[in-house]
Amino acid sequence: MNAAKKKEVVSTPSIIARLLPLPSAAWRQTLIGVAAILLPVAVAYYAWDRWGPRILADGDYALQADRVQITPPPDWVRTDVAGEVVRDNNLEGLSLLDPKLTVKVFQAFAAHSWVENVSRVSKHPPGRAASVVVEMTYRKPVAMVEVELNGVPGLLPIDAQAILLPPQDFLPSSHDSHADPTRGYLRIAVPHAVPSGTVGTPWGQTEVHEAARIAAVFDDAWKQCGLFRIQLVPLGSEGSTQIIPTFELQSRSGAAVIWGRAPDLRSETETKTAVAKVASVLKYVQEHGSLENAPPETTLDVRVPHSGTRTAQQPLMYQ
Structure with missing residues (x-):
């Protein structure tokens, strides 16, 4: 009886092995590759879900009028061009992480009556003197x-x-x-x-x-x-x-x-x-x-x- 039980125990893994064969080396490499891709994505999603709102609400990532650097205006321009553009177009508070921020800033400055042409808009991470730099020419x-x-x-x-x-x-x-x-x-x-x-x-x-x-x-x-x-x-x-x-x-x-x-x-x-x-x-x-x-x-x-x-x-x- 003990021998029979022992034989039954021994035979069980062989049945499982036949039903669920172990993956081949190629499959193992594929699974490892998929895991290597999905794991960072999952971690990033979790991190953004937990801390993203705090980052967006952080003042360092919010556009402020005094952090917008523009081409120095000539003497005949007495208007605060940057201040007017930021105020009139509701740009203040927009996130520097917004992928469309430079487009919004470009269009806003291009529409100002003193601006003849906007050649370039670039944004920079917190810690720099300016968050957004606008290069433009003025009307004369x-x-x-x-x-x-x-x-x-x-x-x-x-x-x-x-x-x-x-x-x-x-x-x-x-x-x-x-x-x-x-x-x-x-x-x-x-x-x-x-x-x-x-x-x-x-x-x-x-x-x-x-x-x-x-x-x-x-x-x-x-x-x-x-x-x-x-x-x-x-x-x-x-x-x-x-x-x-x-x-x-x-x-x-x-x-x-x-x-x-x-x-x-x-x-x-x-x-x-x-x-x-x-x-x-x-x-x-x-x-x-x-x-x-x-x-x-x-x-x-x-x-x-x-x-x-x-x-x-x-x-x-x-x-």
Whole structure:
């Protein structure tokens, strides 16, 4: 009887072995590989499930306005660009771990009225001076458009593309109420000048857009020339054309530079011609002095660059 029991005990493993054969070496390697993959995933899931909310709530991982570093703005930008963008787009408090954070920051800054282009947005781990770094270029004002709103005259700033810029940045500073920032820019005078949109959008009036291109070509050279305003040549007057709007620049004394039509700055030829016109005015100023105090009858015709000067009584060569 004992022998029979012993035989039965001995035979049981062989039955199990036949029913459940041990895995081969290849299968064992596969199982080990799968376990090696799943185990870290399971551990990471458990860890995130337990500590993830604490990390997201941690201030070190939350975006703050003072941790956003932007390209230093030029002197004419007095607005707190970073602060405005973070506040107006509800960026504060967003997690640095959000994979879409850089896209959200990019779109928010690109929409600001002072920003011309955003070239790069990068984010950095806690412990650095900045959590998010934004590299961008700013719009540059080239002129002030003379307007009259509700019977009150005023000036509105635009850039070379006639984008309306934030007017509040050109109000007298509280530190120096006598300093007028608008005096640092050419004026543009065209009939019925009223912007069609809000700050940060194109002005929407052909004559203003064309005058802005002339101002952009002059850049700061208008100061050396003693000029003050870009204006349309009235239709029917000397130097005007009824087909294409033509422009002239005036000094405060009334001296005039007859420019002609506005250049298309996308054309290399027209850009070179416009630059040559500015050079003609500068050459005259070097030889005869600034136009700021020139006699009001002084007129310089640069529609054909380097064509020289004339008085109001001398005939014009039309272009």
